[in-house]
Amino acid sequence: MKRIGVFVCHCGINIAGTVDVKRVVEALKGYPGVEHVEDYIYLCSEPGQGLVRDAIKRKQLGAVVVAACSPSLHEVTFRGVTKDAGLNPYQCEIANIREQCSWVHQEDKGFATKKATRIVKSMVEVVRLDKDLEPIRVPVTRRAVVIGGGIAGIQTALDIADAGHEVLLVEKNPSIGGRMIQLSETFPTLDCSQCILTPKMVAVSRHPKIEVLTYHEVVGISGFVGNFKVELLKKPRYVKEGTCNLCNKCVEVCPVVVPSEFDVGLAWRKAIYLPFPQAVPSVYTLDEKSCLGLDPIRCGKCAEVCEPKAIEFDMRPEVFDVEAGAVVVATGFDLYPMSKLGEYGGERYEDVISSLEFERILSASGPTKGQVRRPSDGKVPREVVFIQCAGSRDPENHKPYCSKICCMYTAKHAMLYKHRVHDGTAYVFYIDVRTPGKDFEEFYQRTVEEDRVNYVRGKVSKVFKQGDKIVVWGVDTLSGKKVEVKADLVVLALPMVPAAGAEDLFKKLRLSTNEHGFVQEAHPKLRPVEHPNSGFYLAGVAQGPKDIPETVAQASGAAAKVDALFSSAELLREPTIAEVVEELCDGCAFCIDPCPVQAITLVEYTWDGEVKKRVKVNEALCVGCGVCMATCPKKGIAVRNFTADRFLSMVEAMLED
Amino acid sequence: MEGEFIPRIISFCCNWCTSAAADGAGTARMQYPTNVHIIRVMCSGMVHPSFVIEALLRGSDGVLVCGCHIGECHYRDGNVKAEARAEAITLMLDDLGIERDRFRLEWISAAESAKFGKFVKDMTDKIMALGPSPYRKSG
Numbered sequence: 001m002k003r004i005g006v007f008v009c010h011c012g013i014n015i016a017g018t019v020d021v022k023r024v025v026e027a028l029k030g031y032p033g034v035e036h037v038e039d040y041i042y043l044c045s046e047p048g049q050g051l052v053r054d055a056i057k058r059k060q061l062g063a064v065v066v067a068a069c070s071p072s073l074h075e076v077t078f079r080g081v082t083k084d085a086g087l088n089p090y091q092c093e094i095a096n097i098r099e100q101c102s103w104v105h106q107e108d109k110g111f112a113t114k115k116a117t118r119i120v121k122s123m124v125e126v127v128r129l130d131k132d133l134e135p136i137r138v139p140v141t142r143r144a145v146v147i148g149g150g151i152a153g154i155q156t157a158l159d160i161a162d163a164g165h166e167v168l169l170v171e172k173n174p175s176i177g178g179r180m181i182q183l184s185e186t187f188p189t190l191d192c193s194q195c196i197l198t199p200k201m202v203a204v205s206r207h208p209k210i211e212v213l214t215y216h217e218v219v220g221i222s223g224f225v226g227n228f229k230v231e232l233l234k235k236p237r238y239v240k241e242g243t244c245n246l247c248n249k250c251v252e253v254c255p256v257v258v259p260s261e262f263d264v265g266l267a268w269r270k271a272i273y274l275p276f277p278q279a280v281p282s283v284y285t286l287d288e289k290s291c292l293g294l295d296p297i298r299c300g301k302c303a304e305v306c307e308p309k310a311i312e313f314d315m316r317p318e319v320f321d322v323e324a325g326a327v328v329v330a331t332g333f334d335l336y337p338m339s340k341l342g343e344y345g346g347e348r349y350e351d352v353i354s355s356l357e358f359e360r361i362l363s364a365s366g367p368t369k370g371q372v373r374r375p376s377d378g379k380v381p382r383e384v385v386f387i388q389c390a391g392s393r394d395p396e397n398h399k400p401y402c403s404k405i406c407c408m409y410t411a412k413h414a415m416l417y418k419h420r421v422h423d424g425t426a427y428v429f430y431i432d433v434r435t436p437g438k439d440f441e442e443f444y445q446r447t448v449e450e451d452r453v454n455y456v457r458g459k460v461s462k463v464f465k466q467g468d469k470i471v472v473w474g475v476d477t478l479s480g481k482k483v484e485v486k487a488d489l490v491v492l493a494l495p496m497v498p499a500a501g502a503e504d505l506f507k508k509l510r511l512s513t514n515e516h517g518f519v520q521e522a523h524p525k526l527r528p529v530e531h532p533n534s535g536f537y538l539a540g541v542a543q544g545p546k547d548i549p550e551t552v553a554q555a556s557g558a559a560a561k562v563d564a565l566f567s568s569a570e571l572l573r574e575p576t577i578a579e580v581v582e583e584l585c586d587g588c589a590f591c592i593d594p595c596p597v598q599a600i601t602l603v604e605y606t607w608d609g610e611v612k613k614r615v616k617v618n619e620a621l622c623v624g625c626g627v628c629m630a631t632c633p634k635k636g637i638a639v640r641n642f643t644a645d646r647f648l649s650m651v652e653a654m655l656e657d
Numbered sequence: 658m659e660g661e662f663i664p665r666i667i668s669f670c671c672n673w674c675t676s677a678a679a680d681g682a683g684t685a686r687m688q689y690p691t692n693v694h695i696i697r698v699m700c701s702g703m704v705h706p707s708f709v710i711e712a713l714l715r716g717s718d719g720v721l722v723c724g725c726h727i728g729e730c731h732y733r734d735g736n737v738k739a740e741a742r743a744e745a746i747t748l749m750l751d752d753l754g755i756e757r758d759r760f761r762l763e764w765i766s767a768a769e770s771a772k773f774g775k776f777v778k779d780m781t782d783k784i785m786a787l788g789p790s791p792y793r794k795s796g
Contacts, residue, residue, distance in 0.1 A: 070680045071697075099683030100695050104774075111691035118694065507728050512674065514768045532673070532767070533731065576699075594702075596733040625732035626703030630742065644705060647696060651667055651712045654694040 002062040004124055005036040005055050009043035009068035011098055016041075018102035020113040024067070027117045033128055035059055044074050049081045056085035063087070063127040067095040067120045088132035090575075090641060095123040118654050125649035130641050135572035136619055140226040141325040142566040145170060147218055147505070148330035150178020151548060152540025152555045154200050156328050159559030161209035165566045168322060169204060170232065171214045172501065173261075175279035176201055178332050182262060184362035184370070186548060187412040188443035194278065194365060201280045214281060217501075219319065221509050222597070224623060225535030226325045226571045236315035238286035238294065239272070244310035246274070246282060250302035258290045264357045266375060267367035272302050272311075276365065286311070326535050326562045329511065329519055330555065331502045333541040335494040336391045336399065343397075344390055344492055345463040350376040351470055352463065352490040355409060362416050372420050374489045377468070381424065381488030384417055385472045386410045387460050388430040390492035399495040401516060404545040406493035407434045411444045413491060414453040426453045427485050429460050429474050437547070456483055463490060496545045511536060518544045529557040537561050576640050577622040578629065580615055585636030587613025591628035597621045600628060600637075664718035664784040665793075666693045668777065669704045673731040674767045675723035681770035693721075693777045700724065701762070702735025706746045709760060710753070716793045719759045719784040721777070726764040736764065756787055 006028045010016035021039045028037045036059045040048045043066060052064060064087075066078045071094040079089035097116040105112035142165050146153045149171030157167045169176065181201075183193035205212050213232065220231035239250075256271035269275075271290040274282070292299040294313045303311040338346035338354055345352035351374045353361075360366040361373065374381045388410050391398035407430070414426040433455070435441040447453045462473040469486040476483050498517040506513055511531055512520045519542050522530040529538055537558040540551040565571065578599070592600045592615065599621035604613050615637065629638045638644065670676045676697045682689065698704055701724025709720045722743070724736040743762040750757055761780060765773050 070683070072677070072680060096680075096695075099680040103683035103686055104689055105691045106686065107688055108691055115691045115694070122694075122696075510729060510731055510733070512677075512725075512729065512767045520767060532677070594738055596735065623732055625700040625735050626698070627700065627732065627735050627738055630703055630705040630738070632705075639699065639703065642699060642703065644707065647669075647698075647708050648711055648715075650696050651708075651715055651717065654667060654696075655665055655716050 001033055002128055003035040003060060004033045004127060005052070005059060005061040005064045006034055006038075006120060006124065007043055007052050007055075007064060007066050008037070008039040008097075008120070009048070009066065010039065010041045011069060012041065015068070015098050015102045018106050018109055018112045019097060019116040020109065023113050024117050024120060028120060028124070031121060031124060034124060036061060043068055044077055049077070052078065052081050053085045056082065056087060061087070063091040063130060065093050065095055065120060065123045065127050067097045067116065067123070069098040070094075070096050070100070090130055090133040091127065093123045093127045093130065095120045118656065121656065122650040122653035125653045126646050129643065129646055129649065133575040133640055136575050136577070137570050138226055138573050138620065139570050140566060140568065141228075141323045142166065143168065143322075143324045144326045144328060144562050144566075145218070145228070145230050145322065145324040146328040146330060148178065148332050148540070148542065149173070149176030149212070149214065150330065150332045150540065151180040151197060151200070152330035152332065152542070152551045153178070153328070154204050155552050155555035156330055156539045156559045156562075157204055157210050158200065158207065159556050160562050161207045163559070163563040163566070165209065165563065167210045168324070169210055169212045170216050170218055171212070172217045173275070174215050174237065174285035175275045175281070176204065176212060176214060177276070177278075177280070179356075180548060181276065181278070182264070182356065182359060182363070184359050184364075184366070185412065185416065187408045188437070188439040190412070192364070194363075198278045201278070205280045212281065215285065218505060219508065221327070224573070226565070228324045228327060228535060229321050230324050230327065231319060231321055234318040234320070236288070236317055237283070238288070238312060238315050239284045240310045240312060241281055241283045243308050244283045245308050246284075247307065249305040249307070250284060250311065253301040253305050255299065255301065256290050256292060258287070263360050263367050264354065266357055266360050326537060326565055327509070328537045328539055328558050328562065329509070329531070329542050330539040331499045331505065331542040333496040333545070334499050336497050338492070338494070340398065341390055341492060341494070343463070344387060344460065345465070345470060345490065346492060349465055349470055349490075351488065352492065355406065355413065355491055355493045358413055358491045362413070370420075372417055379488065380421055382421070383425045383485060383487045384414075384427070384489045384491065385470075385485050385487040386414055386426065386428045386491045386493065387472075388428060388493045390494055392493070392495040393431060399497070399516065401495070401545070402434070403493075403496045405496070405547045408437070408440055408443070408547065410493050411447040411453070415447045415451045418451040418453060427472075427487075428453060428455045429472075430455060430457060431459065458483070496541055498542065502542065509536070518542065529554055529561055535565075574624065576642060577619060577624040578617045578626070578637055579640050580617060580637050581635060582614065584634050585614045586634065587615060588633070589613075589615060590633065591615060591631045591637055594627045594631050596625060596627065597623055599623075662785060662789055663692050664781060664789070665716070666719040666721060666777070666780060666784060667696060667712045667717045668693055668721040668723060669696050669698050669701070669708065671701050671724040671731075672697055672699050674725040674729070675765040675773060677767035678765050678770045678773040681767070682774045685770055687770060687774040689774045689777050690781045692781060700730065700732050700735035701739035702730070702732065704739060704742075706742050706749065709746050710749055713750070713755055713759060713790060714753070714792050716790060718787075718790045718793060719761075719780060721760075721780060722762045723765050723773070724762070726766055729766065754791060758783055758787060759790060
């Protein structure tokens, strides 16, 4: 019989403050198979680990249960310790008595102790049955798919490629550049966003290890870390890259005019267009939704004037697979829709605009060439109101979270406005001004002191139109006085929300998100660039609101993680996959269809002159979900160490008194 | 155990969503009844109907199976299979004379710690109202 050791962690007072650890230890002494029980203040510490290692050797233990925090934190640690002591690492199980006991039952110490004892006993039952397992070695495809061609995706792609690995950079829009290419100048240094981004866009497009796939979308995925098959959709651009010589004649003759996405609707573009002059790749795209009909009978003017014959109306969407070892999610953000901010005149008044629209107005490449003019009549606004937290930090009506960058870009907006309209007046309505970041506070102070921007602490109560003015009512909560500004232009600092389509994409990739749709990280503090699902990495605002330097840092972090994965030609996979119990499987084949990865096949063999049937598991394909075992009527297949006996013995232990 | 009836509930929780939600409930120090025991499974689709039935026959007052929302299964559609099995489980409960309310299948994502806490509280109240399982051994 296996000699089992039980180690109970106090975790300081995290466990011991609620669970009476000594009583748990007493209860386990003499429990069948348990040869050694010990408690310690911090088992994860070096002396704590040493204590487990020593006991395994000294008492010749065959398996251990560590009663501590969630297995998601220290299962790896203690399996390592077990291995160091000469045991198979799968002879170690974690009893989660912190997250799932002491922390959630702080008001009931007696019952919490009782429950902790039951949890530990249930894991003793598990470890009693655990078999030695060896990790499965699988080859790694050293190619990364990076989804999203904004600054996050660009930086990730460059870093992975510079380490010598292949990258496919997938962007759903006609050009890479993302949100950053739309910005004017960036805080707190005021360098021009395009000027610092376009060299990187060019670098990505020229890098021998990077393939830029614009106007492509990820539509599906299968496989696992190191061995994904990513399904891509190539949307028809109707213009041949490489053949188009950018003569612009097609644009001149195109009769269809639609709002420009790049200029957030403040300018127009044709149905065939280049999103912006520095677009990468430098090729026109015919937007099929706006085009009159994609055939020469209905229009076809663009094809007529195209000298190099680059326009092809019969391009069709193409779906194809690529193999990849890692996937980086860098899908970025959109702004919360203006239409939801009716209380601030969002979408009701032309001169109430979003912060991104104001970026375009400030941008030298924008619709007004950087001159501050308001959309309704093109006049230079003399009084401008900036409303911060227009939808952020508003749990009752909009988004409860802080979008993090708005305090700084609003200060920048107000400053740039003052630089361009010297006699103008800027007001900023705010809840608090948050400036944690290098040189951020100094930048904000400059806005207030040197550029004389009026900061009003308080929420806006009403925004309405009076003649050609937008009247803003608010209360200055510092003086307690009512404030009224007859403004020419109102700018709303809207919340950042996950990019349109991200929800759908994350579902396809089976990536969990938080309640606001931002993709989840493996650990909020210690593993911020990885998703809990192995092989998926995160960069940029897809994970949560952040500014450009943070995005770039996270992108490089994600790239470093991918490089580490690619540093070896093979990786070790969890061996907890399905295994056929040969004497019980009779080849009924119920398990074949439900398998999500088609890892099970039926085999025929001859035994004693008789033809028999049995299923077989493909180890390379099986993901260990256990759908097969739940389908099997005779316990003929089970995930290793996750057998029916394991679960029933756990149930028994949990129902004991 | 004397006095008030405290139901014993077994909750099979998917590794990728509800187990993480339960850990999250701990991190946030949400308090919920001590009578709920969590068994981590790799997928709600791993839970054989016999696990549920056996747990009830061995004296559990209620059994919960918690998985990822439909469309979010880590393994594509294990939860869809769990849903189909839940119907079969309900019919088996009828045969065994066990109230249907002693079993529940629920989708709780990794982000829904609060939902997990509320769910187990509600289920505890519900099963308390039903009283002990007819198969309960003692107490």
